[in-house]
Amino acid sequence: MTDKEERIFLSSPHMSGNEQKYIQEAFDLNWIAPLGNNVDGLERELAEYNSINDAAVVTSGTAAIHLALRLLNVGKDDSVFVSSLTFVASANPILYQGATSVLIDSEMDTWNMSPLALERALKDANEKGKLPKAVIVVNLYGQSAQMDELMEICDRYGVPVIEDAAESLGSYYKGRKSGTFGKYGIFSFNGNKIITTSGGGALVSNDEEALKKARFLATQARDPAVHYQHSELGYNYRMSNIVAGIGRGQLEVLDERVRQRRAVFQRYEEAFEEIDGIEFQPELEDTMSNRWLTALTIDPAITGVSRDDIIDRLGEENIEARPVWKPMHLQPLFEGVEYYPQEDGNSVSDYLFEFGLCLPSGSNMSVVEQERVIALVLELLNK
Numbered sequence: 001m002t003d004k005e006e007r008i009f010l011s012s013p014h015m016s017g018n019e020q021k022y023i024q025e026a027f028d029l030n031w032i033a034p035l036g037n038n039v040d041g042l043e044r045e046l047a048e049y050n051s052i053n054d055a056a057v058v059t060s061g062t063a064a065i066h067l068a069l070r071l072l073n074v075g076k077d078d079s080v081f082v083s084s085l086t087f088v089a090s091a092n093p094i095l096y097q098g099a100t101s102v103l104i105d106s107e108m109d110t111w112n113m114s115p116l117a118l119e120r121a122l123k124d125a126n127e128k129g130k131l132p133k134a135v136i137v138v139n140l141y142g143q144s145a146q147m148d149e150l151m152e153i154c155d156r157y158g159v160p161v162i163e164d165a166a167e168s169l170g171s172y173y174k175g176r177k178s179g180t181f182g183k184y185g186i187f188s189f190n191g192n193k194i195i196t197t198s199g200g201g202a203l204v205s206n207d208e209e210a211l212k213k214a215r216f217l218a219t220q221a222r223d224p225a226v227h228y229q230h231s232e233l234g235y236n237y238r239m240s241n242i243v244a245g246i247g248r249g250q251l252e253v254l255d256e257r258v259r260q261r262r263a264v265f266q267r268y269e270e271a272f273e274e275i276d277g278i279e280f281q282p283e284l285e286d287t288m289s290n291r292w293l294t295a296l297t298i299d300p301a302i303t304g305v306s307r308d309d310i311i312d313r314l315g316e317e318n319i320e321a322r323p324v325w326k327p328m329h330l331q332p333l334f335e336g337v338e339y340y341p342q343e344d345g346n347s348v349s350d351y352l353f354e355f356g357l358c359l360p361s362g363s364n365m366s367v368v369e370q371e372r373v374i375a376l377v378l379e380l381l382n383k
């Protein structure tokens with residue numbers, strides 16, 4: 001195979017080299033079972049990194065969201081509000097609990113939950129005497145949502161926030177780490193995220209008692225008795241000591257990965273920013289996005305080229321590009337579910353899905369590879 005045929009991925013794992021040291025330690029101590037020094041170490045290091053009291057590491061980001069909903073006692077008569085423009089994993093745990101979801105639109109400044117739409121949805125819910133048990137706010141592609149505005153609204157109605165920071169580990173909002181604003185925050189270490197354990201996630205909070213409970217629920221909810229006794233429904237969600245070893249090696253290079261992803265973004269920006277009809281996902285003032293994925297919109301009425309034209313052309317060259325997430329209110333799984341657009345007749349997430357594109361953004365993509373991607377897009381645009 002020539003270089004030209006080597007696949008360029010949207011986002012692929014990028015090891016530091018230190019992961020194996022931690023895994024070897026686990027082997028040396030025969031600590032292959034779940035729990036152990038790497039699990040404790042990763043939890044401590046992750047909490048420290050994010051300047052938050054505690055972190056519980058689990059098998060996935062989805063499991064972390066599920067645990068957060070359990071800790072907030074979300075049940076089948078309850079509703080939970082969630083960003084519509086996201087990956088399905090943000091919303092699935094609401095269904096696991098048999099609860100009702102209400103989908104909230106995005107705004108253009110961050111592409112994340114619209115404070116306007118949230119305010120309307122909460123006002124309506126309050127008038128019906130049925131406030132949601134939680135609001136799940138997603139930080140898309142590394143960019144924090146408008147947390148001050150969203151937190152103010154939720155605090156006013158007394159509704160706890162779960163921050164889905166699966167994509168925004170290492171990002172900042174007004175000097176504080178993304179994922180630390182709500183009652184709970186969640187991170188993902190899935191294979192495509194900014195750092196990965198091959199599969200894994202974390203639940204973070206300043207409430208250490210709650211995270212103790214989360215660890216209990218994540219290990220089959222076993223009561224303190226020598227015999228196996230259970231009074232509550234639990235799960236097998238704890239991260240293994242081997243997987244946590246990968247996480248420790250990855251966390252060491254997280255800030256470097258953020259710099260690398262931002263450099264990828266900057267090269268795309270320099271190449272395309274002068275082109276009418278192309279708009280990058282904004283970075284809100286006083287925030288720093290990890291730029292997990294470079295995302296932009298392209299208006300075919302101006303450029304003559306559609307998002308799908310670009311995906312197809314790159315695909316022919318064995319390069320992976322994708323549309324922006326398909327909003328939940330357009331998913332068959334959520335058919336008929338209540339949806340609050342930004343304003344009547346103006347759904348921002350519909351617009352972002354129709355015109356939005358994610359370009360290959362891996363921290364291990366070479367400059368030469370990125371220049372190939374850029375050249376193909378420019379060629380298509382006749383630039």
Ligand SMILES: *Cc1c(COP(=O)(O)O)cnc(C)c1O
Nearest residue numbers: 060061062087089090166188190
């Ligand atoms: C990846 C992702 C998740 C789920 O994380 P997993 O570790 O894959 O379960 C949740 N929310 C968002 C926005 C994600 O991108």
